[in-house]
Amino acid sequence: MTSRTSRDVLRRGLSVLGRAIREQPRIFAVAVSGSVLFGLLVIASAYVVGAVVGDVVVPAIARGSVGVAALALAAGALFGISVLRVVGIFGRRLGAGYMQFRLQAAYRRQVTRRYLDLPLSWHQRNATGTLLSNANSDVEAAWYPIAPLPFAVGTVVMLVGAIASLFVTDWALALVGLAVFPALFALNVVYSRRMAPRQARAQRLRAEVSGIAHESFDGALVVKTMGREAQETARFAARAGELRDALISVGRLRGVFDPMLETLPSLGTLAVLVVGAFRLRQGAITVTELVSVAFLFTVLAFPVRAIGWVLAELPRSVAGWDRVRRVLDATGEMPYGDVTLDPADPTPATLAFADVGFAYEPAEAHLPGAEVLGEVTFTVPAGKTVALVGPTGSGKSTVAALAVRLVDPQSGTVSLDGVDVRRLTAASLAGTAALVAQVPFVFDDTVRANVALDRPGVTDDDVWAALRLAEADGFVAALPEGLDTMVGERGTSLSGGQRQRLTLARALAGRPRLLVLDDATSAVDPRVEAAILAGLRAPAAGGPAASILVVAYRRATIALADEVIYLEQGRVVARGTHAELLATVSGYADLVTAYEQAEVDGEPQPRPYDEVTALTSGLEVEVDR
């Protein structure tokens, strides 16, 4: 670390501290008052101890008898100072703790809130592991120096007070203080500078080690089925070894500096006694004063280290703060419009794509984004079902994301009931269109909570109705506690098809007027899949009054659609009924027949985001590494 960058870190670290103080000024004032009180009492206690020794103990020894009144007075003074010191420590600790944990909580909330506001494209560029550490260890690291900060500020006041009182007592002893305290301070600075890069490295390695562990557990199935346990363990062991070395180097540095920090004040005390003995003989000071000053040196050593603690934490704080800032300053959240659609409108919505072009943001800003969709135009008329069919990677999921405005197109418009979706309010969008994604997500919560999602007015009856439509009522009723059964990560594990149906029921419970199903029933067997779609299309029989855009592969499912849009490489190449396309578009016939054939042969066609493919694509990454 060059001195220039370390000065830069110091400057930025102090500005982070400044922000903390501006955000919690009152608590900080309480903590610093406690710390200053403590500091002044430390100085006072040195002088009281000096007075007790010089004015009570020494005369008593000389006389051979102890004055009870003087002794009681001395004891009372020392006791009083101790009590006040306790008050000071209490105020400081409580204030510092409040301040640190309040700031942590506030920034954790801000960061997670920001995650939810940021657009999908931002999330696609940022790994989950990073997001977790931003909200957790980075926020913590940013506010670490807050804990010792009030102590350090109080210590600075105390040092100034100590040196001033030394000058009042005797200039020669003050010179000793002027030599020792700055030296102690400088040693702390050197220590924290040396320590900072080692701590930073250890912190980085800690994150890497937990990242690898996270990945191995997450991919436990791949690791096991592919017999990669040994390699994974080796990968983990290598990083764990680096972390051990980094921590040992931290310990070694501590081993060198800690004794020096302990010894320096003792040397100071020694110097005070030597110089003081001369001054005593010269009659310049009294025994009381000498004892006071010697005592002062011993009690000051510990608080001075608080300054070192703050300095040592600054680089980590700055690094954490930079990462937190990156999230808080990230832009690109979707501006919503102010047009509302009536949520109680009982009629299905009309979805229209007009000349829509879309490209994902490139991973690096200077690369051009490849076009994923071009000139896509189609309509899902109110109450109709349109099937979106196309080979893998043709852009079906992208169309689905555009339909519910997870992303905005670069050209053309997507509209609901004739209103550009960009002009709708967030609530109108959420209340009108529901997407059931290709990868089902189940919260670690009860079935009821997973389906109702705390939306107002969703009763148990509504939940059951939604489950019935999603053909999920059967298996939910068979769960040990019905709607109250915990499902998800730590609850009852559901099969892939059960998860899909639960997420479908979740979408239905909101009574959407447009339902977008992105391959949402791929893990359900073909008969049930067709039954679900047939049920959704029959409002008379309790189905939703919704228009449906459905990404599907199976002939029986597609055949139910009023119209089929056939997509290839992001372009609509054909549209019509299933029968028409089957007869006229060879690519379409090939795709649907190949899929059908594979299922008949008992080899389910690999589906892009099926668990099976998710596993093997994870493997490729593994092997590449």
Ligand SMILES: Nc1ncnc2c1ncn2[C@@H]1O[C@H](COP(=O)(O)OP(=O)(O)OP(=O)(O)O)[C@@H](O)[C@H]1O
């Ligand atoms: N987040 C992303 N960033 C960059 N490119 C992406 C992203 N998601 C998808 N793509 C690319 O966009 C194209 C269309 O992807 P999309 O997921 O829409 O296809 P799909 O038709 O749904 O495929 P599948 O049938 O496999 O689900 C693909 O070429 C894909 O590589």
Ligand SMILES: [Mg+2]
């Ligand atoms: Mg897809």
